[in-house]
Amino acid sequence: MSQRTRKLLSYTVSVVAILFLFQISLTTGIVHVHESIWSLVGKNSVDSNTVWQLRFPRVLGALIIGAALGVAGAVAQGIFRNPLAEPTLIGLSSGATLGTIVVIATGVGSFGTRSIVAGAVGGAALTALLVQWLAPAKGFGFLLTGIAISSILTSVAGLLISMSAKPGIQSLSFWDFGSLSLLNNQSVGMIAPYLEAGVILAFFVSRKLDIYSLGDHSASYMGVDPRRLRLWAVLALALLVGPAVSAVGSIAFLGLLVPHIVRLLVGPAHRRLLSLSALVGAIVLMLADLIARTSFEPNEIPLGLITSLLGAPVLIILLKVKRASWVSND
Amino acid sequence: MINVQGLTFSRGERTILNNFSMTLAQGELVLLSGENGSGKTTLLQLIGGVLTPSAGAITFNDRKLSELSTTEQAKVRAIAPARRQFTLAYTVQEVLDFVPKNDRAAHPDQMIESLGLRDLLERKVTELSTGQQERVSVGLALMQEADFYLLDEPFSAQDQGNTQNILQLLTALKKTKGVLVISHNQDALRSYFDREIMLEEPY
Numbered sequence: 001m002s003q004r005t006r007k008l009l010s011y012t013v014s015v016v017a018i019l020f021l022f023q024i025s026l027t028t029g030i031v032h033v034h035e036s037i038w039s040l041v042g043k044n045s046v047d048s049n050t051v052w053q054l055r056f057p058r059v060l061g062a063l064i065i066g067a068a069l070g071v072a073g074a075v076a077q078g079i080f081r082n083p084l085a086e087p088t089l090i091g092l093s094s095g096a097t098l099g100t101i102v103v104i105a106t107g108v109g110s111f112g113t114r115s116i117v118a119g120a121v122g123g124a125a126l127t128a129l130l131v132q133w134l135a136p137a138k139g140f141g142f143l144l145t146g147i148a149i150s151s152i153l154t155s156v157a158g159l160l161i162s163m164s165a166k167p168g169i170q171s172l173s174f175w176d177f178g179s180l181s182l183l184n185n186q187s188v189g190m191i192a193p194y195l196e197a198g199v200i201l202a203f204f205v206s207r208k209l210d211i212y213s214l215g216d217h218s219a220s221y222m223g224v225d226p227r228r229l230r231l232w233a234v235l236a237l238a239l240l241v242g243p244a245v246s247a248v249g250s251i252a253f254l255g256l257l258v259p260h261i262v263r264l265l266v267g268p269a270h271r272r273l274l275s276l277s278a279l280v281g282a283i284v285l286m287l288a289d290l291i292a293r294t295s296f297e298p299n300e301i302p303l304g305l306i307t308s309l310l311g312a313p314v315l316i317i318l319l320k321v322k323r324a325s326w327v328s329n330d
Numbered sequence: 331m332i333n334v335q336g337l338t339f340s341r342g343e344r345t346i347l348n349n350f351s352m353t354l355a356q357g358e359l360v361l362l363s364g365e366n367g368s369g370k371t372t373l374l375q376l377i378g379g380v381l382t383p384s385a386g387a388i389t390f391n392d393r394k395l396s397e398l399s400t401t402e403q404a405k406v407r408a409i410a411p412a413r414r415q416f417t418l419a420y421t422v423q424e425v426l427d428f429v430p431k432n433d434r435a436a437h438p439d440q441m442i443e444s445l446g447l448r449d450l451l452e453r454k455v456t457e458l459s460t461g462q463q464e465r466v467s468v469g470l471a472l473m474q475e476a477d478f479y480l481l482d483e484p485f486s487a488q489d490q491g492n493t494q495n496i497l498q499l500l501t502a503l504k505k506t507k508g509v510l511v512i513s514h515n516q517d518a519l520r521s522y523f524d525r526e527i528m529l530e531e532p533y
Contacts (some may be wrong), residue, residue, distance in 0.1 A: 003452070081417065136466075211428050213418050217411055220380050222428070222474065223404030268418035325419045327456045 014279035070281020072240040073255030078209040079233040086255040090146025094153035099123020120246030128234035151243040166320035178251040191243035198239030206270040257311035263325040337386035364529030410471035424470040444499040461487040
């Protein structure tokens, strides 16, 4: 198969899969819907509420959050020049969690409000800036500083949770596993603008990430200021990861695996990598959530388990049948 | 004109460049030679703006390097560093396309031909030999439109035939551009160059 055909096929199959999953997810669940879901639009019935008030935001949320996490993973691996990088690793998720907890613990806002999303984005962005400011410019310093800051923030968040008397704050530990069950039309509406801004910013830096892959010196020689690029990239990551964490918690593995799968399909060029990572990220999360909520009804399986179980074997198979997309410098 | 005046650079106790001056004008092909550790690559990094000198000044067409942004510097000079490392499996064509369309040199086809990259365009750069990767690296620099081209060890992994081809390409390039080549293995090549700058250890 030629490169061109494979690229075209990857995009077509992804879009069809998303449409298919969207339809299936709306019609499947504990409540069996008898009519066509489209005939239920605007009606006030149990079926209509089930489909459009409960399932729709959850499916749409899975789509946009999956897409955001896929893009975030690709940006993180590009900006850290490290195949093991993901936004969680450099503390953006812990920063977002901490921001949320601070908002709740100080009484500024309660769960499911706009101030929570803002707190999460703020926490992630501050973490990003802190990492940028503290990290040495060279080598693995950037990544290692991020890991160190991440562990500090996780501990501080844990301390705040144990010390706080606010009711319900302990249930925040659901974030450790991730769940889409709390999504509603309102919360999806609140996080969407941030994710959109993050995706736009990510595409804005995507071309530069290709040049940046050659190293800081080569990037400078070609007119890309590596420090400035890192700043834009981590801000994009904060916009993509913060809202996702505030709404559904940390979802394991997705940001790490999706870009690797995509690179093996269409190569490493970042524009294509980012766009297809968005599509594949959406597919993985939609499929994972569908399985999580339907396979052992009425119980839900933690989402992180499914994303790992789905994603990891796919990666192993692709690594077996395809040649490496990322070589080490040994 | 690239003008380097009284450049001094130290790393820790060691002075690598001491009050060093040179020029590079459009229309000349210059060889920069010197022993290992004589500061050739350091000089390139200073001109490339990734190191800051402790004394002295560098100007591009009468504008101070320190006052130019990273983007502005890239429009004046293109640099091929030695042993550029390719870690992601881009095709050779994708690597050459790193240069945004508006910043590309006028006639890349001739360059691609001379560097023997034509048949490699669809190959993954990570799967090429060291010599082939070196030519891709030179190609990436020559793909950029600029007044000056600075190439660090562009022949270190090339056989005689390829070295000749690259030198002929650079000779054609110097009609309108200034070209500086860093090489420590220069005896057979001297005749191609308009002049040679020898870097010696300061002590």
